[in-house]
Amino acid sequence: MGSIDWSNLSFGYVKTDHNIRTYYRDGQWGDLEVSSSEQITMHMAATCLHYGQEAFEGLKAFMGKDGKIRIFRMRENALRLQSSCKGILMQELPIEIFEEAVVKAVQANKRFVPPYGSGASLYIRPLLIGTGPQVGVKPADEFLFVIFVTPVGPYFKEGFQPTAYAILRDFDRAAPHGTGTIKTGGNYAASLVAGEIAHSKGYSAVLYLDAKEKKYIDECGPANFFGIKDNTYITPFSESILPSITNKSLMVLAEEMGLKVERRKVLVEELSTFEEAGACGTAAVISPVLRVDDLDKGTSYIISKDGKPGAICTKLYKKLQAIQLGDEADSHQWVTIV
Ligand code: PLP
Ligand code: COI
Numbered sequence: 001m002g003s004i005d006w007s008n009l010s011f012g013y014v015k016t017d018h019n020i021r022t023y024y025r026d027g028q029w030g031d032l033e034v035s036s037s038e039q040i041t042m043h044m045a046a047t048c049l050h051y052g053q054e055a056f057e058g059l060k061a062f063m064g065k066d067g068k069i070r071i072f073r074m075r076e077n078a079l080r081l082q083s084s085c086k087g088i089l090m091q092e093l094p095i096e097i098f099e100e101a102v103v104k105a106v107q108a109n110k111r112f113v114p115p116y117g118s119g120a121s122l123y124i125r126p127l128l129i130g131t132g133p134q135v136g137v138k139p140a141d142e143f144l145f146v147i148f149v150t151p152v153g154p155y156f157k158e159g160f161q162p163t164a165y166a167i168l169r170d171f172d173r174a175a176p177h178g179t180g181t182i183k184t185g186g187n188y189a190a191s192l193v194a195g196e197i198a199h200s201k202g203y204s205a206v207l208y209l210d211a212k213e214k215k216y217i218d219e220c221g222p223a224n225f226f227g228i229k230d231n232t233y234i235t236p237f238s239e240s241i242l243p244s245i246t247n248k249s250l251m252v253l254a255e256e257m258g259l260k261v262e263r264r265k266v267l268v269e270e271l272s273t274f275e276e277a278g279a280c281g282t283a284a285v286i287s288p289v290l291r292v293d294d295l296d297k298g299t300s301y302i303i304s305k306d307g308k309p310g311a312i313c314t315k316l317y318k319k320l321q322a323i324q325l326g327d328e329a330d331s332h333q334w335v336t337i338v
Contacts, residue, residue, distance in 0.1 A: 004112075004151060006114045006118035006120050006151070007118045007119060008153065009114070009118075009120045009152055009153035010153050010154075011123070011153060011154065011155045012150075013150050014112070014150045014151050015038065016109040016112045016148065016150060016151075017036060017108060017111075018034050018035065018036055018105070018109060019034075019035050019036075019037075019038075019105065019146055019147060019148040019149075020032055020033070020034060020035070020101045020104050020105045020108070020146065020147045021033045021035055021144065021145065021147075022093075022097065022101065022144075022145050023131075023143070023144055023145075024091045024142060024143040024144075024145070025142050029094070029097060029145075032097070032100060032104060034104065040144065040146065042129075042131045042144070043132070044133075045134060045135060046129070046130060046131045046132065046133060046140065047130035047131075047132060047134050047138075047139065047140040048129035048130045048131065048140075050134075051130075051134070052088075052184065052185055052186040053088055053089070053090060053130030053140055054088075054090075054127065054128065054129040054130065054184060055081060055084035055087075055088065055090065055127075055182060055183050055184045056126060056183055056185065057077045057080065057081050057125070057127075057183060058077075058124070058125060058282045058283060059071065059072060059074055059077045059123075059124045059126075059245075059282055060072055060121040060123055060124065060152075060282055060324070061113055061121065061122040061124060061149075061338065062116075062121050062122075062325050062326070063113045063114060063115055063325075064327070065116050065117075065326065065327065066326060068326060068337050069106060069110065069122075069337065069338040070325070070326050070335045070336065070337055070338070071102060071106060071124070071335065071336045072282075072323075072324050072334060072335060073245050073335075074099055074102050074336055075095065075099065076245045076248070077102075078093070078095040078098035078099060079095065080182075080183060080245070081093060081098060081126060081128060081183070082095070083181075083182060084182040084183050084184055085128065087179060087181070087182040087184065088139075088179070088182065088184055089139040090128055090130060090140070093128060093145050097145075098126065099336075101145070101147050102126070102147060103336070103338055105124060105147040105148070106124065106149065106338050107338060109149050110338075113151070114151050116325065119153065119159070120151055120152060120153045121151070121152060121324075122149050122150070122151055122152075123150050123152040123282075123283070124147060125147065125148055125149070125150070126145065126146070126147045127145070127146050127147070127148075128143060128144070128145045129143065129144050130142075131143060131144045154285070154287075155222065155223075155281075155283035155287070156204045156205075156284065158204070158287075160286065160287070160288065160314075160317060161288070161309065162288040162290035162291075162303070162304040162307060162309060163203075163204040163287065163288075163289070163290050164202065164203050164204065164289075164291045164292070164293065165198075165203055165205055165206070165207040165220060165279070165291075165292045165293075166197075166198040166201065166203040166206055166207065166295055167207050167208075167209060167268070167292060167293065167295060167296070167297075168194045168197060168206055168295060168296070169209065169214055169294075169296040170296070171193065171194035171197075171206065172190070172211035173187055173191045173206075173218075173221075174187050174190070174211065174218075174240040174241075175212075176210070176211060176239045176240050178240065180218075180238075180242065181239065181240065181241065181242060181243065183242060191206065191221055198221075201295075203293070204287065205221035205222065205223070205279065207219075207220055207225065207292055208221070209268060210238060210240065215268065216236065216238065216265045216266055216267060216268070217236045217266045217267075217268060217270075217271075218236060218238050218241050219236065219238070219241040219242065219244075220279040222281055222283055222284060223244065223246075223283070223287065224236075224241065224242070224244035224247040224279070224280050224281060225266075225278075225279060225280075225289075226247065226277065226278055226280060227271070227273075227274035227276070227303075228259075228274060228275055228276040228277065228310065228312045228313070229273050229275050231259050231260060232259060232260040232261070233251060233254035233259045233260070233261045233312075234262045234263075234264070234266060234270075234274075235247055235251065235262070235266075236263075236264075236265065237263045237264050237265055238265070244280060244281055245282065246280045246281050246282055246284075246285070246286075246320075247280050249320060249334065250280055250286070250316055250320065251263070252332065253316055253319050253320060254316060257312075257315060257316075257319070268294065271292050271301035272301050274301075274303055275303075275310060275312075276288065276289075276303065276304070276309075276310030277292075285317065285320070285321075286313055286316060286317045286320070288303075288304060288310065288313045289303045290302075290303060290304045291303060291304070323335065
C-alpha cells in the first residue's frame with residue numbers, strides 16, 4: 001500500500017484490500033461476499049442510475065491505545081439505513097446482516113485502520129442501491145448492498161478549528177415532507193451547487209434554513225447543527241434534516257455534563273445569542289463554528305470571538321473521542337470491539 005501518512009490524511013478515497021457485498025435477488029438476500037474489485041457492474045436501466053433509488057451510510061472504526069479496534073454505534077446506522085429503505089421503497093437489509101458486513105469489512109482491512117494518536121480513523125461506507133431494471137418510475141426488484149472502507153482524516157481541513165458557514169437563501173437541500181430525513185443520494189446532489197458557491201467564497205459549508213419559511217436553522221451541508229448558551233445544548237428540530245447519530249450521542253453526553261438539552265426550532269436570529277456553536281456528524285465530528293454569514297441579507301453572526309473552539313465544544317469533542325478510542329469506559333454500549 002506504500003506508506004500512508006496517517007497524520008496528514010484528508011477525507012478522501014484511499015484504495016483498501018476488500019469490500020463486502022450481498023445481492024437481493026429472487027426475494028432474498030444472498031450470502032456476504034468478499035470482493036477485491038473496486039468496480040460494480042449493473043444493468044444500464046438500474047433504478048439507482050435513473051431514479052436515484054439509493055441510500056448510503058457513514059460510520060467509523062478507531063484503533064485504541066490497547067490495540068483493539070472499536071466501531072461506533074453501528075446498530076444506529078443499520079436502523080437508519082432501514083429507514084432510508086422505507087423512504088424510497090428499497091428492500092430493507094436485516095440489522096444482523098448489516099452488522100456482520102461492517103465487522104467483516106473492518107476485519108478484512110485491518111491494516112488500514114489508522115494508528116492510535118494519528119487523529120485519523122477508518123471511515124466505513126455502506127451503500128444500498130436498486131439494481132433491477134425499470135423504465136417507468138417504479139422500485140427495483142433487485143438490490144445490491146456493498147460496504148467499502150477508507151482511512152480518513154478530518155472532513156473540513158481545519159479539523160477541530162472554528163470555520164465560517166454561509167446561509168444561501170436561494171438554495172434548499174430538502175423539502176419539509178421530502179427526503180431530508182433519510183440518507184439518499186438525491187439530497188446530496190441537490191446540495192452540490194450551493195456547496196460549491198460556499199466553498200468558492202471560503203466557507204466550510206452551507207448552513208441550510210427550513211425550506212418553507214426560511215426562518216429556522218435546519219442543518220449544515222453534511223452535518224447537524226448545535227448552539228450553546230446559558231449552559232444549554234440547543235439543536236434544531238426539523239422535518240427535513242437527517243437524524244444525526246453524532247448529535248444524538250452529544251445530546252446524551254451534554255446532559256451527563258450537566259447541560260440542559262433542547263431540541264426545538266431555532267430562529268436564524270438566535271445565532272446572535274450563541275456563545276458557541278458546532279457542526280456535528282461522523283465525518284465532521286465536531287467542527288466549531290467561527291461565524292455565520294447570511295449572504296443575501298448581509299448579516300454576519302460572530303460566534304467564536306477569539307477564533308478558538310469554545311470550552312463546551314472542546315469538552316464534548318474530547319469526551320466523544322475518548323469513548324470512540326476506548327480511553328474512557330463505554331458506559332452506553334456504543335462501541336463494538338472487533
Ligand atoms: N446531516 C447530513 C445531511 C449528513 O450527511 C450527515 C452525515 O451522515 C449528518 C447530518 C450527520 O449524521 P451522523 O452523525 O449520523 O454521521
Ligand atoms: C458522514 O458524516 O458520514 C457523511 O455521510 C457526511 C458526508 C461525507 C456525506
